[in-house]
Amino acid sequence: MIGPRFSIGIDLGTTNSALAWVPLLGDGAAGVLPVPQWETVDRVAEQATLPSFLYLPEPAVAAQIAAARGVADASAEWIAGRLARRKAGETPGRVVQSAKSWLCHHAADRTAAFLPWGSDELPAEARISPIHASALILGALRDAWNTRFVVSGSEWRFDSQAVTVTVPASFDAVAQRLTLDAARAAGFPESTRLLEEPQAAFYCWLERHEVETELWARLPTAAGDHAHVLVVDIGGGTSDFSLFAVRRAEGSAVPLIERLAVSDHILLGGDNIDMALAHLAETRFGGGEGRVGGGQWEHLVARCRDLKETALAADGPPEQVFSVAVPGRGSGLLAGSLSAQVTRAEIDRTVLDGFFPPCAAGDRPRRAQGGLREWGLPFAADTAVTRHLADFLRDRPAVDAVLFNGGSLHPPVLRERLREQIAEWQSGRAPLVLDNPQPELAVARGAARFGEILHRRARLIASGAARALFLAVHRKSVGEGGEGRGPALVCILPHGAAPEQSFEIADLALELRIDRPVRFETWDSGRHARLRAGDVVEWNPTDFHPLPALETVARLKEGASAPADGRVPVALSARLNDLGVLRVACRSTDAAVPQTWPLDFDLRPRGGDVANAAVSEPNAAPQAMEAARAKIRALFAEPAGRRDRLTAARALSSLEKILGVPKGDWNGVLVRSLWPALEICMSSRATSVEHEETWLTLAGWLLRPGFGASGDEARIDALWRLHENGLRFPGKRVELQVHILWRRVAGGLDRQRQEAVLAANAARLHAAKAPPPELVRLAGALERLGIETKADLARRFIATAADLARARGHCAPWLAALGLLLSRTPLYAGPEVVVPPELVREAWDAFGDLDWTDAELVEMPTLFLRAARVVDNRSLDVPDGLRGRIARKLEKSGVPAQRVAKLRGFVALDRSERLGLFGEALPPGLVLGG
DSSP states (O other): OOOOSEEEEEEOOSSEEEEEEEESSTTOOOEEOOEEEEEETTEEEEESSEESOEEOOOHHHHHHHHHHHTOSOOOOOOEESHHHHHHTTTOGGGEEOOHHHHTTOTTSOTTSOOBSTTOSSSOGGGOBOHHHHHHHHHHHHHHHHHHHHGGGOGGGSGGGSEEEEEEOTTOOHHHHHHHHHHHHHTTOOTTOEEEEHHHHHHHHHHHHSOHHHHTGGGSOGGGTTEEEEEEEEEOSSOEEEEEEEEEOOTTOSSOEEEEEEEOOOBOOSHHHHHHHHHHHHHTTOOSTTSSOOHHHHHHHHHHHHHHHHHHHHSOOOTTOEEEEEEOOSSSOTTTTOEEEEEEHHHHHHHHHHHHSOOOOTTOOOOOOOOOSOOSSSOOOSOOOHHHHHHHHHTTSOOOSEEEEESGGGOSHHHHHHHHHHHHHHTTTOOOEEEOOSOHHHHHHHHHHHHHHHHHHTOOOOBOOOSSEEEEEEOOSOOOTTOTTOOOEEEEEEOTTOOTTOOEEEEEEEEEEEBTSEEEEEEEEESSOTTOOTTOEEEOOTTTOEEEEEEEEEBOOOTTOOOOTTSEEEEEEEEEEOTTSOEEEEEEEOOTTSOOEEEEEEOOSOOOOOGGGTTOOSOSSOHHHHHHHHHHHHHHHHSOTTOSSOOOHHHHHHHHHHHHTSOGGGOOHHHHHHHHHHHHTTGGGGGGOHHHHHHHHHHHHHHHTTSOSSTTHHHHHHHHTHHHHHOOSSOSHHHHHHHHHHHHHTGGGSOHHHHHHHHHHHHHHHHSSSOOOHHHHHHHHHOTTSOHHHHHHHHHHHHHHHHHHHHTTOOOHHHHHHHHHHTOSSOSSSOGGGOOOTHHHHHHHHHHTTSOTTSGGGTTHHHHHHHHTOOOSOTTTSOOHHHHHHHHHHHHHTTOOHHHHGGGTSOOOOOHHHHHHHTSSOOOTTOOOOO
């Protein structure tokens, strides 16, 4: 086995991707792979970059492409590249873009198939996940390599080479892992490594330039034997900053280079400039309801992307005019097209003043409002790249040289603006600008160079962990004045940790439950370079960024004896492996249980309420807690037929007396602590209908809302046996309670379980006879159902509620369910399950002429407050004109202006609102994380 012949570097970009190589054997030259790609539906061209767009052709177009390929199979397959990018401006609902940016969006399920985002052209089964989309782009590059080189022999195959894929330096551990998952899905070798994009760009410069003559000799003498080099990498989707220290090495021409710092993840790049220009053009369109719709908006953004590139590629007079047009709504697209004109001066002003404005060294970027989650991609709240850069350079060494990279910095005027700003921050000392003639290829070239250096075992840039990793340690007591504090954080992986360097934290008094999931809340930070593993710091919202939780299930080896209390004391260990992947594990410190359990990131959509994370103890005495658990066991051990029959009211009253706390005040830790006693009584449901009814009521009360507390996943797993085994006394009174139970814990049910609950009740929901009101409310609470299923339910409920309302019947359950089905801001699910705004129009058409002050329509204002709320996303927001009509109707119906304001502009959903949206009180102190 001779090993790999080439080092391959791949730049997986938000807007463009590229592949470069460096030979590891022989004297061949390095190069960039020309990627064959469809230019039109009947012509293939080779380009050095592959636009990171994916297009699913319509059947007729797929047939044209098949004919051009000379194949009989005309089935549609996703196409990457230039044709897909062009189609983004023609049929945006069939084009996936920004897949890379979705990989780091924790509010969305990156494994769920919801791309193209906001599409109304593709059914759910045709859509793909961000991981799948990234894999398709990587697979196109792999196939291009194999097509060109595999004829030379099997040792030239892509999967036989040393492959490096680049990621933003600001990608957290989860986004890095997902990138590798996409690479593996694309058929990349298991040895595929990750490299930070700014490092790759710097490696490219180092390969092509002499450090002594092109860095040291051009710096001021005062720089001495060390210098600090800033890499500013602004691509289509992200702004990435990295600072490097470069030092002369005695006796060697090769300098010592250390990566000192990387920026936070800033979703800000060329895509945002395109959208800003689209906003400008939109104001010039006449007619309509104000803003253009989601599909038109994608057309407009694509057209403005072309406009930007044309205008910034060459100089011209300020009064030069550029035109942009998009098709109108309806069938007469040509007749109804919208057009606008903007001048070069307006474009320059939008780009320079909006994205590269002058600012002081002490300026900080504006932070987003404290909402629960972002809808669509979580773009930076502040579009000023200069303020983000000033914040990054805060308290860091002065910049001696700067390397500009990324397609968005092609225009010289933008590079000069940033250089001038850095000079101003450094009392007039301007940094040296390092030459980078092909920024669109530098990252791929540098990644290939990195692989070659690694192969030769030469000196690499010293980097290690870009960000420190922390574990939330909940306080035993909030203490006086502690309300609202976040958790203490213990560092488990310090900044700069070297590959394969392991860190162990053994003094946290952690214990693992055997055969049950365990969960640890994690955070990272690029602002704590001096902390060591084991150091504890206070959380703050500026320096720390939440990651998905770390989880595992501890299984004992075959033949091992479980501890009597079902718990094992453990230490935590963390390390980066040599591929750049974070590994975290729990190691047993019990000599009788010599095992280690790896921890994995929970990749489900996450929310959370940091302020409540401090609540970690039940608000009842330990003796009372034990007595309450004993009472639960005793109640369900009672035989059937007693005079004082078992009821939920009697059970709850007894527990209130024992605990000395009204049930409405039982906190999250208390209610979850009572669950094990109720769980072991599940079989007692067979004693009588009263036993089953009471058990169901208590289960819903103790487990609501199904998530938010550590270990809730295991509790819901245990509860799910109820669905699998069925009811013991099926009938109206028991079925009523099971409907309430599943509604209360719906947030803890994944999509498959929610679909199973709906399927079990579909016949009754669709029957001619009206279904039970609690079943209707349950259907509305199943937020993770597919969009098509939710849309079907919504249409049925709109029709039923409209008929009932006009007959002055009881329609409140249907209206309440519609408020959840049509909501722009689901309580626990992600943005990928929000139904199209067209359904809100259907609801308005059905209910808009009714008197919303009627007592039977008490739920109507809430329905439309949820359904028409602004979330600042074109695909989800209701059109301006319709929202205006709804807002005026709400105001006339007596809804306070403060509430109606959320239909006129974006207002983040705060914690108090969210708690109210659940429809009943939740246990105090519950952490709302999904």
